[in-house]
Amino acid sequence: MAPHIQDGKERASRERFIADTYRDPIEKISGWSRLKDVFGFEDDVLAAFKSWLALPRPDPDTSSNVEGFNADHAVIRDGSKVRVGIRSYDQVFKRETWDLLTETDFSLLHHKSAEARNWLKSPERLTYRNGFVFDPTGKNHRDALNLWRGFAIKPVEGEWSTIDYHILHVLAAGNEEHHQYILKWFAWLYQNPSKPAEVAVIFRGGRGTGKGILCRAIIRSLGQHGIHISTPTLMTGRFNAHFRDCIALFADEAFWAGDKSGEGQLKRIITEDTLVVEAKNRDAIVVRNMLHIMIASNEDWIVPSGTDVPTISGPITNLFTASDRNSVT
Structure with missing residues (x-):
């Protein structure tokens, strides 16, 4: 069989494919060469920009769920320990309570949940550095979770x-x-x-x-x-x-x-x-x-x-x- 002879166009296309395969991924961004020409980036600025582009991004489908987790989850200091608190219901006393989990237990409970992992790492999660307080007076306690929920009824005039x-x-x-x-x-x-x-x-x-x-x-x-x-x-x-x-x-x-x-x-x-x-x-x-x-x-x-x-x-x-x-x- 006669050897295949590449023409000029085929050879150029092959060389572009090889160069594109092995070059820095950042160079593949459309308009990157023009961007360098316009702004004249120095090497250190270019390196910093490349590093910024390579930073991991939160999952787009979980970043919006932090508010939902905050409704019944919080990171709470409990004495000398820090725990993940989960709002729950005590069937014995028929009342709201908080279950306190270690980070390991929380991760085990939500081991397949990207939403839970994203909430735990988010700066927007609820965190109570001063732990729990119980104060019916309505006084504001900074960075503390007040357990007071008010009376179950509202006072009204009536016949008693x-x-x-x-x-x-x-x-x-x-x-x-x-x-x-x-x-x-x-x-x-x-x-x-x-x-x-x-x-x-x-x-x-x-x-x-x-x-x-x-x-x-x-x-x-x-x-x-x-x-x-x-x-x-x-x-x-x-x-x-x-x-x-x-x-x-x-x-x-x-x-x-x-x-x-x-x-x-x-x-x-x-x-x-x-x-x-x-x-x-x-x-x-x-x-x-x-x-x-x-x-x-x-x-x-x-x-x-x-x-x-x-x-x-x-x-x-x-x-x-x-x-x-x-x-x-």
């Missing part, structure tokens, strides 16, 4: 004679002095959600007297910040993270007076200015005490002995025996 009758004739058993005390105790709760009551109210009565009706209504009105419990460990146990953003606690048949180990803890959470709060697998922290404690029971002996001993300002518990003859049905 039925519940007032229940307070006077059932909870106070017709005693006007007790009636006024109960009204003022609950008014203090709404007027001073950031201050502890320093006295717990206890309603004792037989089954079906309606001793818990008022307390349950109060807890519902507080939404996120009211908790209804029925076991003593949730009041005096070691792990009490639910106190972190709680202003009212209703212990419904939850306390046994023979629990000597819980006596000191009960006194502390009623009267002290601060609380030690500890979640499982996390450092214990000290927070301001804002608890207003209500207890209802049909037992004769409800709280440990000693809680009704007068202090400088009076006893730390006030017991009201509910009447079962005037219950509102």
